[in-house]
Amino acid sequence: MTEIKxxxxxxxxxxxxxxxxxxxxxxxxxxxxxxxxxxxFAPPFSASTGAAMELLGLTGPQPxxxxxxxxxxxxxxxVIAVTAAxxxxxxxxxxxxxxxAVRNTALNARRHGVADRLTAVHSDLFDALGPxxxxxxxxxxxxxxxxxxxxxxxxxxxxAYVDPGYRTHRRYLAEAPAFAAPGGRxxxxxxxxxxxxxxxxxxxxxxxxxxxxxxxxxxxxxETVEHxxxxxxxx
Numbered sequence: 375m376t377e378i379k380x381x382x383x384x385x386x387x388x389x390x391x392x393x394x395x396x397x398x399x400x401x402x403x404x405x406x407x408x409x410x411x412x413x414x415f416a417p418p419f420s421a422s423t424g425a426a427m428e429l430l431g432l433t434g435p436q437p438x439x440x441x442x443x444x445x446x447x448x449x450x451x452x453v454i455a456v457t458a459a460x461x462x463x464x465x466x467x468x469x470x471x472x473x474x475a476v477r478n479t480a481l482n483a484r485r486h487g488v489a490d491r492l493t494a495v496h497s498d499l500f501d502a503l504g505p506x507x508x509x510x511x512x513x514x515x516x517x518x519x520x521x522x523x524x525x526x527x528x529x530x531x532x533x534a535y536v537d538p539g540y541r542t543h544r545r546y547l548a549e550a551p552a553f554a555a556p557g558g559r560x561x562x563x564x565x566x567x568x569x570x571x572x573x574x575x576x577x578x579x580x581x582x583x584x585x586x587x588x589x590x591x592x593x594x595x596x597e598t599v600e601h602x603x604x605x606x607x608x609x
Contacts, residue, residue: 450479
């Protein structure tokens with residue numbers, strides 16, 4: 375296992391982000407200020423949220439309007455969901471397994487005046503959704519580091535960092551297309567911190583294909599990490 379893929383290092387990053395004396399109550403990203411609650415994934419300690427926003431066209435030299443509705447899985451602080459709503463997305467549903475993250479997303483929706491078109495929901499993947507809900511875009515910025523299948527998360531915060539046995543990835547690949555509207559898209563943000571070969575194998579098992587829409591290489595300390603945006607389609 376290379377250091378960049380080592381799940382133990384990712385768990386260390388999770389614990390450090392929770393306990394850091396420098397953990398802020400608010401932070402600035404993409405020209406906006408955001409609230410950060412205790413126990414929620416902290417974008418100031420990771421470049422991945424900024425990379426995700428750029429790959430989605432929400433930031434960058436020529437940010438694009440967001441067209442249609444959005445279902446975001448794993449919203450965290452709500453930066454992506456709120457920014458999509460500010461860019462024209464409506465309605466937006468933001469899911470997270472971490473109840474504190476649900477509160478954080480709702481807090482930032484109110485801060486930026488989009489609470490009328492953004493709903494934050496506590497859910498393990500799609501469990502809280504109705505069977506007939508459909509969205510123009512379904513999106514997950516995944517916890518792409520592979521942990522052993524036997525690993526059990528010590529905190530809900532760790533679930534933003536590692537996925538034991540890629541069980542959650544398998545569920546997303548299998549279930550997400552059912553929530554896409556006709557002509558809609560299903561997106562997955564991944565990284566070479568994860569096991570790309572394993573992801574493709576799971577996709578094939580689920581009858582899905584992964585098509586690269588874009589990628590960004592980001593320096594994180596002494597490492598360079600590639601962030602990848604996939605479209606999930608039928609092969």
